[in-house]
Amino acid sequence: MSRNGVIGGFGLSMGYTLLYLSLIVIIPLSTILLSAMSMSWSDFIATVLDKRALLSYKVTLLASLAAAAVNLFIGFLTAWVLTRYDFYGKSIINAAVDLPFALPTAVAGITLTALYAENGWVGSILAKYGIKVVFTQTGITLALIFITFPFVVRAVQPALEELEAELEEAAESLGASKFQTLTKVILPLISPSLITGFALAFARGLGEYGSVIFISGNMPFKTEITPLLIITKLEQFNYAAANALALVTLLTAFAVLFLLGMLKKYIRREL
């Protein structure tokens, strides 16, 4: 760190950083808060607690939560296998984990819809067992599982790599079974990284739009996610309502990240 001030350019780089940050992020984002404050309190409450809005929160929250929970399992499993075992095709799978981040969300959306439609490759098999995915809550969850899959894998992988071999050997030599070593030693140690992955996946799901709208069918009260409701209000030129719902979405995402961040801090202190 340059405390003696040999390295120059602080004023220029800092000035530019703050200017650009303010113009692109801080000022535009604060309009959400400012415009919401110009609404009367009763209008605001009526908008955000409207029945259609409430049901859209339910759809969005349930799907995001379910997708993050599923990814907690399959993401941990993937990270475990990728860090512990050597096998043919490992590097391809490791690279492919990031596909959901690299593939545009709209492409993911139409592709998953085509796959799981009743005449699609997977959908036609599921249809025989009476399982419908497209235009249901299951479809929304599926799209979110795909789009948020890399979060848990990439959060847990480095934690598993850093885990010391001695700890497991000690647990085993003291008579712990494989399962006990996993649940009593490994999982507690990597739980902060599991929480990080879960939180990022959950928060991303709350705001996701492109991958969901094709598979969800967008039926109001049933499969309408909050981001879509915001766009519907915009298209009706109801800017105030769009703004109010956006504020709710934004604050929910921040609250999720903040609370799970606190939980992580608490666990780190206990370890």
Add this chain to the structure above:
Amino acid sequence: MARRKRNTNENPFVKYTLILLVFIIFFLLLFLPLAMIFTTALRDGAKVYLDAITDSDALSAIRLTLTATVAAVALNTLFGLAAAWAVTKFRFRGKNLLTALIDLPFSVSPVIAGLIFILLFGSSGLFGGFLQSHAIRIVFAVPGIVLATIFVTFPFVARELIPLMQEQGSDEEEAARLLGASTFKTFMKITLPNIKLGLFYGIVLCSARAIGEFGAVSVVSGHIRGMTNTMPLHIEILYNEYRFTAAFAVSTLLALTAIVTLIAKRLIENRQGGAE
């Protein structure tokens, strides 16, 4: 990554079951969608495929996507370099707050990223009256698309560079300065060569997201065909018109971009791993 092997009993049955499960996840979640894109795009033959991606609306969508991507990547790279320099080379109060603010756009829904520019520059927005009286169009026009793209890809380069430059420290830069090099020369000759892989990686991630951004761009674009349609928006229109083959044909271009991104990422990681 030469880690010591664990001296614990590994049940081979458990091991191969877990590996098999990961292959199943890979196949269902990642491989099938990719295969679906390419087979659907090519199911009506090469001519239909080529017509779909050389159609004039598709070409103008490709042009607009590239314009927005180049603008967003250039501006965010400049910002990333400035922010990483300020954050990693100096001590100041509020550094944690600053880095948190830089990451902020990642936790904002793309729909909201579009909405904020409508609230600012739309006809009934904060600056709407001013813009209208001067006949300047931002939303439902190219500048709005560029702005929304910049917003959603804002943190990528800075986020790659800050941890990298923090790890590398400032000793080399301080030595160069004490030997009489100017700050600019120090940056060009010392810092830039040290961070070039990380910088390239940030640019790759930023470009991939900029090319594929849908929600934010969808809100500000107004969907004017041949004018304000980017590639993802063009795909949406084709899909909603039931022109599935064409929609997937244009999608293959984006899927190929995604695959190239993943390969570039692997190559950079391998080189970084080898350099250690």
